[in-house]
Amino acid sequence: MPKQKIIKVNKLNFSYFGEKVLNNLSFSVDEGEYLGIIGPNGGGKTTLIKILLGLLKPSSGEISIFDQPLQTFHEYHEIGYVPQRIAAHGESNFPATVNEIVTSGFTADKGLFYRLTKDDERVLDNVMNVTDVSEYKHRLIGDLSGGERQRVFIARALASEPKILILDEPTVGVDVSAQKQFYAFLKKLNKAQGITILFITHDLDMIAKEATKVLCLNHNLVCYGLPSEAIDEKVMHDLYQADMKFVHAHEHDHSSHEE
Numbered sequence: 021m022p023k024q025k026i027i028k029v030n031k032l033n034f035s036y037f038g039e040k041v042l043n044n045l046s047f048s049v050d051e052g053e054y055l056g057i058i059g060p061n062g063g064g065k066t067t068l069i070k071i072l073l074g075l076l077k078p079s080s081g082e083i084s085i086f087d088q089p090l091q092t093f094h095e096y097h098e099i100g101y102v103p104q105r106i107a108a109h110g111e112s113n114f115p116a117t118v119n120e121i122v123t124s125g126f127t128a129d130k131g132l133f134y135r136l137t138k139d140d141e142r143v144l145d146n147v148m149n150v151t152d153v154s155e156y157k158h159r160l161i162g163d164l165s166g167g168e169r170q171r172v173f174i175a176r177a178l179a180s181e182p183k184i185l186i187l188d189e190p191t192v193g194v195d196v197s198a199q200k201q202f203y204a205f206l207k208k209l210n211k212a213q214g215i216t217i218l219f220i221t222h223d224l225d226m227i228a229k230e231a232t233k234v235l236c237l238n239h240n241l242v243c244y245g246l247p248s249e250a251i252d253e254k255v256m257h258d259l260y261q262a263d264m265k266f267v268h269a270h271e272h273d274h275s276s277h278e279e
Contacts, residue, residue, distance in 0.1 A: 023050040023051045025048040025051075026051045026085065026086055026183070027049035027083075027084075027085055028082075029046060029082075029083050030083070032044070032046070032068075032071070032081035032083065034079050035079050042068060042071075042239060043240045044081075045240075047235060049218070049233075051183075052214050054207075054217045054230060056221060056230070057221075057234075057237060058221065058235070059237040059238045059242070060261075065188075065220045069186055071090075072186070073099065073186070074096065097182065098182050099183075100125075100174075100177030100179075101185075101186045101188075102173050102176075102177050102185075102190050104188040115160065117158055118148075118160075118164070121172055122153070122172065124176065125177060125178070143179070147175050147178045151174050153175050166194045166195070167198025167199075170190055170191070170194055171202070173190075174187075174205075183215065183216060185217050186219075187219050190202070199223075203230055206230070207230060219231070228247045228251045229247075236250050238259050238260075
């Protein structure tokens, strides 16, 4: 049985003060996909995500999410989002506990005075268990490490039980061992819970090993396909406008590269 295409983008264009940021993009994302989005800084990756989230309005083109046109889509609780660098720096000095931050992801669309039910509390406990932050529940967010804060903001994004999780470079400022644990955690979310993941990153090794599809973006769609098709010297040259030499690579596992 073919998977449902939960995101469809057709001939998308976006300009900012007359400068073309996205040019004629067309692609679709299947339910359960683990999509890596790569490309140079300023190539339009974050802009694309903000359009999907309804934060920016495209200049032209068509987008549908869960078969609803973006113009009439309002079910944003079904999309969890972790913005760029929030895990490393965001709210680190904010006087809120882990529990308060995770809960805010659940109540964001329910109103300031919404009172949690027992079922709601069970959902939040489950989210904190899944993300392994339960032991930090009553600690202030600013007292945690970058890797720990990262998991808290993922828990916040998962609190509304979304079907899609979007992450914009969430491993910036996080040490290597925490990154590896994080990638393993994302794989578990994708495989065990079937959450569709869109992941912006510069980590080509991670994309080659973890993603099921790769979208290569530099204003134009340079490549969209399997990691073995996208993480390729010619594609990387076209994407970054620089020669890329892969030092050691085999199918679905590019363990190192240099530019």
